[in-house]
Amino acid sequence: MKKQGYSFFILLPILLLVAGFALADPKKAGPNHGAPKAVTECGTILTEPGNYKLDHDLLDCPGQGVGIMGSDITLNLKNHKISCADNDLPVAGIFTESPGEGLISNITIKNGHVSNCRDGIVIITTEDSKVMNMTSTGNTQWWDSDREAWVWGTGITLWMSRNNVIMHNHTYGNATDGIGSWVSSGNLFKHNTSVGNGDGWQGSGISLSSEENSRVMCNRLHDNADGISVYWGSGENGSTGNLIRGNLVTGNQNTGITMLGFYWQDPDTSEEWYYAMPNGNTIRSNIVEGQPWVDLLEAYWDDVGFNLLPNSDGICRNSWEKNQFGTEIGVPGCIGTSVVLDEKDVCALDDDHDD
Secondary structure (H helix, E strand, O other): OOOOOOHHHHHHHHHHOOOOOEEOOHHHOOOOOOOOEEEOOOOEEEOOOEEEEEOOOEEEEOOOOEEEOOOOEEEEOOOOEEEEOOOOOOOEEEEEOOOOOOOEEOEEEEEEEEEOOOEEEEEEOEEOOEEEEEEEEOOOOEEEOOOOEEEOOOOEEEEOOEOOEEEOOEEEOOOOOOEEEEEEEOOEEEOOEEEOOOOOOOOEEEEEEEEEOOEEEOOEEEOOOEEEEEEOOOOOOOOEOOEEEOOEEEOOOOEEEEEEEEEEEOOOOOOEEEEOOOEOOEEEOOEEEOOOOEEEEEEEEEOOOOEEEOOOOOOOOOEEEOOEEOOEEOOOOOOOOOOOOOOOOOHHHOOOOOO
């Protein structure tokens, strides 16, 4: 379970500052329904609307893989791979970002594999877009000398983005999160598989922080440090209004589904701070079993005593409904009792899903 705050998301723009990009030729780009144009080299940035395809594997990219900085763009990797060189630069395999104020939109990234970057796929200031049928694996932490800290290697990252669909992806073996979303809203995370992300005390299959009104549905999460983690945020209310439904969360290293606030006590004045417990979220019809620490959790992380504290006022902040689980930590009666679920209740058990 992650014990530190999430202020690191302000560092994500560093990913976009590495020099040496090759701009795609606007004259070669057509409308979205036109024939795909080939992307042939590392560092390509797509700015003009159109369909693009990866012509071949882009391996050991010395900087960024492929960037998208315009709307109405589809990038089909055609089952090819993008990987980054072992040079510790803070780069992404694929990123999207608005080049100015506002958001870019209607982007699709699909059908490929990203590995060995600092973050696999990074979606920044982007709306109404899709990441589908992508595998993102083995992305690694990098050392931030300014903060003197390791910064995360995540399979798929969203930051300051909204109304996006992250579906049918496979993230595994990443240094921290399989899928992570920060300061974002209205996103759908559905039918993804996250396995073996994190390393004991940090990392989740799916992690949300300062997330609002998003849906985490029908995902399979196994052997991550934690399964699904919803954390405190930058505002007073943390993450709120999210639906976590129909997921299969089994055999993760610490916890299954977590609603986690943050507690701190000033060592000099003994003043206490309870910070941004996620609230108003609904956790419904999930199978969450086999975590050695706890399956379901609503509590504060005590950063002084290094333990978990249930809500001090005895109030349940989230709605826990009809879940199958073995163990729980929270305000008495908050999480409720375990029920037996099957494929009619838990869409993660549906092997024939098409949506």
